[in-house]
Amino acid sequence: MSEHDYRPKSKVGQWFNDRLPLLTLANHLTDYPTPKNLNYWWTFGGILTFCLITQIVTGLTLAMHYIAHADMAFESVEHIMRDVNYGWLIRYIHANGASMFFLAVYIHIFRSLFYGSYKSPREIIWILGIIIYLLMMAAAFMGYVLPWGQMSFWGATVITNLFSAIPLVGEGIVTWLWGGYSVDNPTLTRFFTLHYLIPFLILGLVVLHIWALHVPGNNNPVGIDIKKPSKDTVPFHPYIVIKDGFALLMFMIVFAFFVFYAPNILGHADNYIEANPMVTPAHIVPEWYLLPFYAILRSVPDKLLGVVAMLSAILILAVLPWLDTSKIRSAVFRPLYKQFYWILVADVLILGYVGAMPAEGLYLLIARVATAYYFLHFLVILPVLGFKEKTLPVPLSITEPVLGGSPNLAAARNKESKIE
Amino acid sequence: MSEKKIKRRDFLFTATTAVGAVGAAAVVWPMIDQMNPDASVKALASTEVDVSSLTPGNTLTVLWRGKPVFIRRRTQEEIDEARSVKMEDLIHPEKDEDRAINPEWLVMLGVCTHLGCVPLNDKGDYNGWFCPCHGSHYDTSGRIRKGPAPWNMEVPKYEFVNESTIKIG
Numbered sequence: 001m002s003e004h005d006y007r008p009k010s011k012v013g014q015w016f017n018d019r020l021p022l023l024t025l026a027n028h029l030t031d032y033p034t035p036k037n038l039n040y041w042w043t044f045g046g047i048l049t050f051c052l053i054t055q056i057v058t059g060l061t062l063a064m065h066y067i068a069h070a071d072m073a074f075e076s077v078e079h080i081m082r083d084v085n086y087g088w089l090i091r092y093i094h095a096n097g098a099s100m101f102f103l104a105v106y107i108h109i110f111r112s113l114f115y116g117s118y119k120s121p122r123e124i125i126w127i128l129g130i131i132i133y134l135l136m137m138a139a140a141f142m143g144y145v146l147p148w149g150q151m152s153f154w155g156a157t158v159i160t161n162l163f164s165a166i167p168l169v170g171e172g173i174v175t176w177l178w179g180g181y182s183v184d185n186p187t188l189t190r191f192f193t194l195h196y197l198i199p200f201l202i203l204g205l206v207v208l209h210i211w212a213l214h215v216p217g218n219n220n221p222v223g224i225d226i227k228k229p230s231k232d233t234v235p236f237h238p239y240i241v242i243k244d245g246f247a248l249l250m251f252m253i254v255f256a257f258f259v260f261y262a263p264n265i266l267g268h269a270d271n272y273i274e275a276n277p278m279v280t281p282a283h284i285v286p287e288w289y290l291l292p293f294y295a296i297l298r299s300v301p302d303k304l305l306g307v308v309a310m311l312s313a314i315l316i317l318a319v320l321p322w323l324d325t326s327k328i329r330s331a332v333f334r335p336l337y338k339q340f341y342w343i344l345v346a347d348v349l350i351l352g353y354v355g356a357m358p359a360e361g362l363y364l365l366i367a368r369v370a371t372a373y374y375f376l377h378f379l380v381i382l383p384v385l386g387f388k389e390k391t392l393p394v395p396l397s398i399t400e401p402v403l404g405g406s407p408n409l410a411a412a413r414n415k416e417s418k419i420e
Numbered sequence: 421m422s423e424k425k426i427k428r429r430d431f432l433f434t435a436t437t438a439v440g441a442v443g444a445a446a447v448v449w450p451m452i453d454q455m456n457p458d459a460s461v462k463a464l465a466s467t468e469v470d471v472s473s474l475t476p477g478n479t480l481t482v483l484w485r486g487k488p489v490f491i492r493r494r495t496q497e498e499i500d501e502a503r504s505v506k507m508e509d510l511i512h513p514e515k516d517e518d519r520a521i522n523p524e525w526l527v528m529l530g531v532c533t534h535l536g537c538v539p540l541n542d543k544g545d546y547n548g549w550f551c552p553c554h555g556s557h558y559d560t561s562g563r564i565r566k567g568p569a570p571w572n573m574e575v576p577k578y579e580f581v582n583e584s585t586i587k588i589g
Binding site for chain 2: 154157158160161162164175176177178179180181182183184186190277278279280281282283284298300301302303304306358359360
């Protein structure tokens with residue numbers, strides 16, 4: 001790669017770079033050879049980095065005005081909304097930013113699922129991503145507790161009580177998490193501390209995630225290994241930077257729509273009522289991005305097994321690279337997988353929908369079927385499909401389907417027209 | 421290398437590791453234990469409630485250790501209903517006689533044993549309580565009858581200080 005023989009032009013640059021090779025790193029990042037066929041689904045990595053930085057900056061500024069105390073937290077949030085200069089703007093960006101973060105991460109994850117980005121040699125990138133996703137959920141959950149509204153309080157109560165399902169030590173763990181006999185001030189202060197810490201842990205993991213990515217390089221829509229650099233690649237700057245920048249701009253329009261026109265649509269009105277340990281709201285519903293897992297939790301009639309099912313639904317993703325036995329990465333060349341992929345997307349959307357509905361009657365039945373299918377997809381369909389599926393011929397390079405001149409050309413053309 | 425030398429090294433290595441491990445554990449434990457309930461939380465261990473105004477068929481809800489406690493003055497029908505249930509019909513078999521020493525008074529934590537929500541009074545399929553969060557039904561003795569909760573609502577330690585005062589905790 002080019003950075004091996006990189007040498008800064010200026011004398012000062014050379015002097016500095018010999019002592020701390022930051023300029024070599026910068027050169028690696030700008031020249032980094034990227035597959036030239038990356039589509040817009042690949043721009044969400046950059047968008048997610050933007051989301052993380054937005055949350056950290058707005059979070060830091062909110063922390064300057066927020067008071068982490070059970071008697072004052074709710075009022076301090078109202079103080080931010082009414083009195084602090086632009087407090088409303090910063091808080092709405094932060095609150096909706098969490099939703100935008102999850103929107104982007106779900107697209108990012110489903111991109112990986114479609115194009116097989118989790119497969120060898122990118123398993124570590126994928127697992128780091130799952131850990132980041134878990135930390136995001138923890139951060140989002142604890143952040144939601146901080147305004148100390150009714151949903152904050154009861155969400156915290158329900159989620160921490162999940163640990164009470166653990167045999168023998170469960171109750172002790174819950175008391176330890178609470179720092180008392182119920183969710184109260186000690187719980188709030190520690191959640192604030194952890195909510196402050198986690199984004200920086202995520203930041204560190206993002207560095208590892210990108211580092212691990214830069215070892216094999218990006219996967220691409222065709223899903224084949226490519227030579228780097230070659231005629232199949234373009235340098236990251238300016239090609240990908242411009243493309244990511246344009247996608248980010250589009251994303252920010254959606255973001256701004258929520259912040260300015262519908263800042264509360266993704267939240268719950270109940271959270272504008274101060275926490276009351278005596279009354280549980282009639283319908284406790286988590287934030288939209290957790291609904292599919294909530295539906296899985298409620299679809300199992302046993303407490304412990306419900307918790308186990310919910311956690312398994314997330315952790316099963318970590319072993320996905322070994323559950324998917326197909327050597328072909330991209331769903332473009334996997335006609336059967338492509339159909340199952342879309343069924344899975346629908347299945348997760350259905351789980352999200354029933355997760356928001358009361359757990360009874362038809363909704364409960366649908367939740368159970370959808371939960372069973374979710375696990376069926378990962379535990380049965382994917383392993384079997386790798387052996388049974390007749391995949392389409394894969395081109396030898398990214399350039400080939402465009403320029404022709406290979407034995408695979410006819411097949412590639414045929415495929416291309418099918419995709420359209 | 422002579423055998424003696426290796427042994428000496430091994431001893432130093434093992435001893436150092438052992439001391440290091442004990443030291444690390446001694447540092448980690450306070451860090452973990454500081455999250456457990458502190459002295460001020462533990463100090464709020466009991467509360468006294470005046471129940472003289474409570475008429476049969478009504479429930480008083482009081483806060484104890486940050487959790488709601490239901491004090492139900494039961495009607496004769498409710499008592500009969502609770503006491504006539506067969507043990508084999510119960511998910512978590514407990515006699516009503518053991519849960520309500522004085523049959524007229526049922527005192528229990530108003531906390532659903534599923535995930536900790538507060539169940540609603542006079543609701544559900546068993547005329548007792550119903551948890552709106554995940555649909556657990558409790559009977560007139562606060563015992564779980566239907567839904568995901570694994571246990572009956574917990575009866576805390578309590579006593580009648582006099583005719584009209586209950587001390588919880």
